[in-house]
Amino acid sequence: MTEKTARRMRADAQVNQDRVLAAATRAFARDGADASLREIAKDAGVGIGTLYRRFATREDLVWAVYRGEVDRICDTVPDLLARHPPVTALRAWMEAFLGFLAEKRGMADALKAALGTDEDQRLETRGLITCALANLLAAGVAAGRLRPDVAALDVMMALGGISLIAGEPERHDQAAxxxxxxxxxxxxGSEGDGKQVR
Incomplete structure (x- = not known):
């Protein structure tokens, strides 16, 4: 096999994987984690064997879809900050993140299983999200528009709580x-005096 042929085969394999992930993202958003893998392969234009060669289990495919979406939303931070003031960029990113979490509710059980098998993957993914938030918060602090004493992880956890409501269509206004x-x-100026309200 020539080097050129090997490169073409690798490129073809990457195209097939990208098609499978795109089809799986659509299927999981529509049908949840129980979406038919055969239908995903058909939508991607590949055989079921090709799907299983790339993703040995359903959990592997769920994880790959989730991680791909996490990467995508985290990668939007530089563009948001380039186009908007920091506070506007942060709000837009939060809204997109809530939408992302709401879409993934249908695959929550499979995602828990996938994440539960690899603590390193879970921590790495949480680190990506926290880093994205930290960059947005830092830009707001530098502009004098956000508090400097807020941890990105705390904001992420707060967003996780709001996402439980945002996933219910009739409660979108409350989530907002x-x-x-x-x-x-x-x-x-929103720090308060440090006293707890009783």
Whole structure:
């Protein structure tokens, strides 16, 4: 096999994998984690054997879809900051992140199984999301528009809580109000006096 042929085969394999992931993303968003793998392969234009060669189990495919979406949404941070003021960029990213989490509710059980098998994968993914938030928060702090004492992990956990509501269509307005409260709490002057309300 020539080097040129090997490169073409690798490129073809990557195209097939990308097609499978795109088809799986659509299927999981529509049908949840129980979406038919045969239908995913058909939608991708590949045989079921090709799918299984790339993703040995359903959990592997679920994980790959989730990780691909995490990478995609985290990669939007530089563009958001280039096009918008930091606070606007942060709000837009949070809304996109909530939408992403809401779409993944249908595959939650399979995703838990996939993440549960590899603690390193789970921590790495959480680190990517936290890093994206940290960059957005740092830009807001540098501009004097956000508090400097807020941990990105705390904001991520707050977003996770709001996502439980955002996933219910009839509660979108409430989720938006909670996001307003979170944004208000991130602004300078919202630290309070350190006393707990009883």
């Amino acid at each position: 109000r909670l996001l307003d409260l979170l944004m208000a709490g991130l602004r300078p």
